[in-house]
Amino acid sequence: MIYLDYAATTPMSENSLNIYMKAAKNAYGNSSSLHDIGHIAGMTLQASKKLITDMIGGNEKRLYFTGSGSEANVLAIQSLLNGVNPLKNHIITTQIEHSSLYTFFKRLQTDGFEVTFIEPNNQGQVSVEVVISKLKDNTGLVSIQHGNSELGVIQPIEEIGLCLKKHGILFHSDCVQTFGKMPIHIEKGYVDAISISSHKIYGPKGIGAVYIHSSAYWQPVIPGTTHESGFRPGTVDVPAAAAFAAAAKDIADKMNEYLHHYQELRSQFIRLIEPYRDRLILLNENSENTLSNILPVIIKGIEGQYIMLECNRKGFAISTGSACQVGMQAPPRSLLAIGLDEQIAKQYIRISLGAQTTAKELESFTKALINIIEQF
Structure with a gap:
């Protein structure tokens, strides 16, 4: 077929698959453990983060692995909202977001948030002017997908993000479809957080990631979480992270x-x-x-x-x-x-x-x- x-x-690349098997054999420890085997896993995890963040000009300490791109979307939004002034309860997004975010924003409406869903033009484009026109005094966060998986349309997130910076409003972008296919430079400061996924770039399924800019304040979804600096509970899948990083480096090259x-x-x-x-x-x-x-x-x-x-x-x-x-x-x-x-x-x-x-x-x-x- x-x-x-x-x-x-996407199918896993040969290199990603080989790296997964090597890491599964040699870096099988819990990356949070203090013994030498845990240290090997921890070093592998940090090296994997650096390979991925090098693609976006970021710092590996700001990258947090998740169980998928969809989970990355939800955790990114909720973590950022947890760090926003509760009075800033207005969110702006679009009608064409991935289902993981669209349904989550619908749920947030029932939790007391006011959510504005912007309609794109007939090309699927969302302009910076429309986004700015929807801002309110209580707007705390904007989330706009970088590339749409059904239309293929790319949104001007750099232009939108730079305008939002002037208003002091957090900006998240779902970059699952664009990561590895076009340049993303998060440390330029136009976006506060992005979500990415491994299985869209010839890496394994079951692992995604969120990058949060150093200027953005966030709080854990589940208080008391220790893994991934409190971003997500559960032992990190180090072999999958290594395979994700290998796929990311290969596609960047x-x-x-x-x-x-x-x-x-x-x-x-x-x-x-x-x-x-x-x-x-x-x-x-x-x-x-x-x-x-x-x-x-x-x-x-x-x-x-x-x-x-x-x-x-x-x-x-x-x-x-x-x-x-x-x-x-x-x-x-x-x-x-x-x-x-x-x-x-x-x-x-x-x-x-x-x-x-x-x-x-x-x-x-x-x-x-x-x-x-x-x-x-």
């Missing part, structure tokens, strides 16, 4: 190479579907503010679920949106947020490219996709 669902998850690779494949796909524009629409085709590895497509007159199943039958793995929302009958929330009606939004499929995707594979897939459409 040809895999074209890299935005959902090849970031420009992969970006060019995705851009070439995207251009190829656009050429291949050109004769079929009456049936296929590539969303945000002409926008520069998109992740080139994510191809969001509308197939006119055919539900995406049918296309996905037929592609699977023909040996191609694609999706109809974020894997975190599989099983939901409604179409992707992000598509409704940009103004598509429910019927059109249900005609959506997502093709997401990876480092291993070849031009031949994409050509084979496009031919199969066109055949499915013509046979419908």
Whole structure:
């Protein structure tokens, strides 16, 4: 089967897998233990943090490992809110956040927080002007996703963050889809916290991380927690952290190479579907503010679920949106947020490219996709 669902998850790289096995054998101790075996684990953990934070120009002491990107999102927000003046109970976010944050912000509304969900424009973009227009005297935190997993749209988080700094408002960004795919420089001071994940960059599943800038004050979600400087309870999975770091270093070393690779494949796909524009629409085709590895497509007159199943039958793995929302009958929330009606939004499929995707594979897939459409 040809895999074209890299935005959902990626296979572990050989290097990441090898590092995991080595660390599992040699750094198996509890990183908080004071004996020599614990010290080896602790040193491995710190080295892993340094490799990851070097990618974003940060300090390894400000990185905290979590159990996933979704958990990283929730812990980042709650930890920051715990450190904010309780009177600053207004939060700004968007309608197109990852489900882990969108549902968490909905829950916070029931806990007494006032949450403003910004609607993006029809390209999925959120401007700094709109964010600033929503600020209130009691705004304590803003959270805006860097890159959307369904539309591929990239938000101007540096511009937004610099404006929020002038107002003294905390800024968090979910960078799970962009980490390793484009430069992020957290110590420039435009963002207070980011969430990242290992399995989106060819590392293991079950581990993510939060980076919190030294200027941001936070408090533990669970008081009395000792691991990860109080950020998250539980013994840290040191082998997974080491494998995460290995994957991060590898992807950082090849970031420009992969970006060019995705851009070439995207251009190829656009050429291949050109004769079929009456049936296929590539969303945000002409926008520069998109992740080139994510191809969001509308197939006119055919539900995406049918296309996905037929592609699977023909040996191609694609999706109809974020894997975190599989099983939901409604179409992707992000598509409704940009103004598509429910019927059109249900005609959506997502093709997401990876480092291993070849031009031949994409050509084979496009031919199969066109055949499915013509046979419908």
